[in-house]
Amino acid sequence: MSTPEIPRPLDRPPVVRVRGLRMRYGDHDVLDGVDLDVRASEVVVLLGPNGAGKTTTIEILEGFRRPSAGSVEVLGVDPLHADEAWRARVGVVLQSWRDHARWTPRDLIDHLGSYYVPFAEDGRVRPIPTDELIDMVGLEGAADQRIITLSGGQRRRLDVAVGIVGRPELLFLDEPTAGFDPQARREFHELVHRLTDLDGTTVLLTTHDLGEAEKLADRILILAGGRIVADGSADELARRIRGTAEVRWTRDGERFVHAATDATTFVRQLLAEHPAGIDDLEVRRASLEDTYLELVRSHLDGDAVHAPVSLVSEVS
């Protein structure tokens, strides 16, 4: 009688599963009960104001920090007790500073990649061959220069290259494009798309660049006040905030702007009232920026609902 269930991506066990995560420094709770899931092949962006705990969260997931409370599973294992085979499946993009200053990018990629040789699997060649990787991140021109002479942008490309050299199933990036110019940023976004398309890499990245979140994310999580206050695609989040659609038009040469809760109804009425004479009609939905600021503001004002705003369930 019952039709066989077709497994959907949502039914697969999450790659990252966090419940009730708390992190306390002294008497201050940086994380105050974070719940989050990241599913296979998803690109999830963690957004939040400075000091919201984005870096803390990602470092706990990387196994570099012990949480005060809560359960954390990454690729099915608690990162604190994970073994080296787990490390081989996880990529971490670090912000380089002055490490390996006298090495060249080619030597460093070659060196760090060689640790992954014993961890190659069927269908997952490890590591990515050095030349291929240098091409992928666009470091051809600087591959044999000493690292200390690289520009900031080149250095970040090297950081990304080192993070993905083991062809990770799951990649963590903490503010990967901080300090990038628009061109470098665009190229980086293309690189992330290529990674997820080719290898099905799951990506969790933090940023406070909303444009970046919008371009990359399958799903955006907003972290504020130590909790996830919103969870959904950029569109879903924008739709969530009512009263922010903006309608502009001109009538008899005069410009009008109106913030409408229900833009469709408003426009219908507007056109009905003025069958002729409405020009340059423009409806602008709330941008992710509006949404983000609204969510963070309402949360900081304390009138936010404490349960995370889940949008996935409403839409699907």
Next chain:
Amino acid sequence: MSARINAARINAARIGVRRGWHEFVIGLRSPQDQTFYLSMGFGALALLWFNRDEALPGTTLTLPQVALPSLLAGIVMFSIVIGPAYALALEREDGTLLRSRVAPYGLHGYLVGVGTLTVVSLLPLLVIVLGGSAVLFDGAVPGDPGRWGLIVIALLLGILANLPLGFAIGALVPRIQQVTTWGMLPIVGLAWISGIFGDMTRLWDWVQILAQVFPMYWLAHLMRYAFLPEAAVTNELYGVWRLGPGIAVLAAWVVVGSALATLLVRRMARRQSGAAVAEARDQAATQYVR
């Protein structure tokens, strides 16, 4: 699965040796490192040269003959302890350690790399001092293969016994600046009480006993045993050569020191994260501004 883990460990150790060698080669090409090797090596030779005519009272031995083995022991001890101490303190702040830790068995490889670099960096110094002494001072460097066998054994044991000390200091010091306080000063003090710079038989009893707890004294003692004629024993503590006890103490340091250093280094590595590196970077930046 365990075969695979073993393979990965061996792979990482091999990568670590290559890493250490690569860093050594990079260093050889840098004027900074060249200056270090040349000034240390030729400085030691100059010290011996200016005292070449000084004979030791009651013997036919000259000062270069007597001082060379102790000086070599001092060079080994100093390089082997200070090398890893500085490397660990510096490279956990600048992110080198963290970068390696992200790779599977990367910490393993990193540590082997530091050890390899430390040991290989000794070679230019030993070559300059030993080669120079052979040319400059008659009878200072033995030619007999039996004695050379002993020299190699003493050097290997001395290196392995002192290496964990360097790792332990590097893991314990809170910041790079403290390596001088917690690394350099104790080493110089230890060299002093271990008879590297001169006669230790005139020191207080309790200082002599303290010196015999550490590998430094025993390395120097074994080196003198290998380099000097039998009769030089009159300058040794208690007037006897103690080959067996020397090897035993050094071997004990190899075993106990390695276990202790492993614990300390693991503890240190666990505390590293991107945020810790960023913090060190910010601190360095503010210091620079000041």
